[in-house]
Amino acid sequence: MADDLAAFLARLGTGRMVAVEHSMGGQVVNLLAVRHAGAVRTVVALDPAHGAHGDEVAGIPARLAQYRAHGSAAAAGFIAGAFSARAPAGLRTAHVRTMLGTPDHVIAQAYAGMYTGPGAVGIRPASEAHLDRRTRPALTVWTSAEAAEWERGSLRVPGSRVEHWPDSGHYLHEEHPGRTVRLIEEWSGAERAD
Numbered sequence: 001m002a003d004d005l006a007a008f009l010a011r012l013g014t015g016r017m018v019a020v021e022h023s024m025g026g027q028v029v030n031l032l033a034v035r036h037a038g039a040v041r042t043v044v045a046l047d048p049a050h051g052a053h054g055d056e057v058a059g060i061p062a063r064l065a066q067y068r069a070h071g072s073a074a075a076a077g078f079i080a081g082a083f084s085a086r087a088p089a090g091l092r093t094a095h096v097r098t099m100l101g102t103p104d105h106v107i108a109q110a111y112a113g114m115y116t117g118p119g120a121v122g123i124r125p126a127s128e129a130h131l132d133r134r135t136r137p138a139l140t141v142w143t144s145a146e147a148a149e150w151e152r153g154s155l156r157v158p159g160s161r162v163e164h165w166p167d168s169g170h171y172l173h174e175e176h177p178g179r180t181v182r183l184i185e186e187w188s189g190a191e192r193a194d
Contacts, residue, residue: 006036016041018188022173024049024114026140027121033136043138044184046173049114050127051147057123060115067111071104075111082170091174128154139187143168 005028009017019029019040026048033040052060066074076099083092099107115122121130131151137159142148148164155162163183165172173180 020044022046034133037135040136045140047143051124052122053124067108071107072100072102075099075107084169087175
């Protein structure tokens with residue numbers, strides 16, 4: 001996906017960009033920043049799908065089997081539980097409906113691509129090796145304190161930082177849109193000043 005995105009951006013002639021994404025997209029923009037650094041000024045990854053460890057890694061084979069067998073119906077259960085108690089009304093329903101409309105094979109292929117496929121960077125050792133190759137400044141926002149602390153230890157590029165939003169579910173940018181926009185504007189402005 002990162003290579004496809006780089007080719008698309010080259011055709012558009014966008015120049016170097018502030019690459020902002022969430023979850024699986026957080027993997028994509030970090031891959032873009034490593035493989036196509038000339039296309040990226042900085043990365044903003046919101047609760048990215050990298051750094052899996054422990055019980056999460058142990059559950060990958062079973063989860064992938066569920067996604068292969070039941071596709072979007074299995075993934076909808078994950079989505080339903082991905083929101084904080086403060087999430088706006090209707091947000092959970094909207095995402096569950098979107099997930100249920102996703103072709104089953106896409107769910108399984110995307111999940112495998114993140115965690116088990118060739119070149120996957122979702123599991124912590126592969127994530128660490130990949131993030132170590134990042135040459136562009138990065139801002140990562142986690143909803144997990146443990147993940148935030150882990151990624152702080154991976155920062156190599158001056159100016160990079162990690163934030164922890166404990167009051168948020170996985171869709172933090174939709175639970176806190178104003179806060180997210182302000183953060184990205186602040187980050188982008190600071191990067192322009194460098």
